Amino acid sequence: MHHLVLLFILTYPSLLFGFPSVPFKSSKRWVVDSTGTNFTYIGVNWPGAADVMIPEGLQYASIRSIVSKIKSLKMNVIRLTFAIEMVDDIKDNGGDVTIQQAFSKALGSKGDAVYQQVLKSNPQFNASTTRLQVFDAVAAECANQGIYVHLDNHMSKGAWCCSTNDGNAWFGDTYFNADKWKRGLQYMAEHVSLTDFPLLQTKNWSNMISIGLRNEFRKPEKAGSSQAYNWQIWYSQMVAAADLVNAANPDILIFLSGLDFDTTLSPIPGASDLGGGKKFQRASFKYADKLVLELHNYQNSATSCDSMKSGLWNNGFKALDASAINQMPVVLTEFGYQQTDSSYNGVYASCLRKIVPEWDAGWTIWVLAGSYYIRSGTQDYEETWGLMNHKWTDWRSANAIKGLQEMIDASLG
Structure with missing residues (x-):
């Protein structure tokens, strides 16, 4: 046992006694670390919620090399996506499946070849x-x-996410079982706080600072398949989920996303009526210092930065302001644009590069992935919005990365 502990210390010294300056909390409009220093999310989305249900790109590159590329930009966080189906398998179907099985199920006859590529790039994995x-x-x-x-x-x-007819849009939709969703969140919150090395006073994911309860709520096309699509249902379900997550892991921040593909949280900053007299009151939560708002924005055809700025502000970023009844941090957890043309210099990208750092708001760009194992039925799908190239060996566009680096530097400044 002592040899195992020593090996762990030598392998992952940064995991000892917790990651630097965690846990985090929210204080008015800021996220702050355990020393009281303001922290700004500056990062990228790494998808892991698609058909295979493991983080993308591992057939082409090692985890270490991918993380090194993220680190080279001076980013400080990844938004790592997962599917509840993975937890459903663990809970209901005899346990988690191996990655070998996952590739075979998702990719069919080509699954084993991709699995072998993953092992070649990441030899720490096995059958x-x-x-x-x-x-x-x-x-x-x-x-x-x-x-x-x-x-x-x-x-x-x-x-692949997201559409109004993919069965994942809203509570009660074809695949969106609200009880299993809450169970899945609770399971992951517990999982990241457990460890095989309790004597070291560390955690399984010592660098886990937050969890997003759900990505992009949207009104489902299929009538009658869901609970009513409104803020009242949003409130009751989100609060129930947040309560479970906080009880399971009181250290992590909880991100609340909005409606209409997470483009609006408009009733939240001013504590407006959500229906039935229900209002969101941050101060009423016993874990009020763990709550953060998140929004997405994909106004790629925008022609006016002023219009974008006022829209974002009114849709939720006004929670940053001292005048907001619910003053809270707001993080732009998704935005993105083509990496194959001059979009990085267009109105949309230039505007976000300017206003988000001006607001001292956090952000995570969509997307890291240069390709996907499979997307909407197409295997080895080319992702032209990906910061990485198809084979995950380098950046797709040096010019687009240069523009992004300006945003990083402004947010760090």
């Missing part, structure tokens, strides 16, 4: 490695390189 163990490995390497993890529940059923 017994499960999907969740890959997530564990990503988190551990991020900690080793000084990067925090924000975990995001992206989908219930593992698949």
Whole structure:
């Protein structure tokens, strides 16, 4: 046992006694670390919620090399997405499946070849490695390189996100079982706080600072398949989930996303009526210092930065202001644009590069992935919005990365 502990210390020294300056909390409009220093999320989305249900890119590159590329930009966090289906398998279907099984199920006859590529790029894995163990490995390497993890529940059923007819849109939709969703969040919150080394006073994911309860609520196309699509239902379900997550892991921040593909949280800053006299009152939560708002924005065809700025502010960023009844941090957890043209210099990207750092708001760009194992039925799908190239060996566009670096530097400044 002592030899195992020593090996762990030598392998992951940064995991000892917790990651630097955690846990985090929210204080008015800021996220602050355990020393009281303001922290700004500056990061990238690393998808892991699609059909295979493991983080993308591992057939082409090692986890270490991918994290090193993120680190080279001076980013400090990844938004790592997962599907509830993975937890459903663990709870209801005899346990998590191996990554070998996951590739075979998602990719059919080509699954084994991709699995063998993953082993070649990541020889620490083997035939017994499960999907969740890959997530564990990503988190551990991020900690080793000084990067925090924000975990995001992206989908219930593992698949490409998002549309109004994908069965994952809203509570009660085809694949969106609200009880299993809450159970999945609770399971992951507990999982990241457990460790095989209790004597070291560390945690399984010592660099895990926050969790997003759900990505992009949206009104489902299928009539009659869901609970009413409104703020009242949003409130009751989100509060119930947040209560469970906080009880399971009181250290982590809880991100609340909005409606209409998470483009609006408009009733929240001013504590407006959500229906039935229900209002969101941050001060009423016993874990009020763990709550954060998140929004997405994909106004890629925007022609006016002023219009974008006022829209973002009114849709939720006004919670940053001291005049807000619910003054809270707001993080732009998704925005993005083509990496294959001059979009990085367009109105949309230039505007966000300016206003988000001006507001001292956190952000995570979509997306790291240069390709996907499979997306909407197409295997080895090319992601032209990906910061990485198709084979995850380098950046897709040096010019787009230069523009992004300006945003990073402004946010760090």
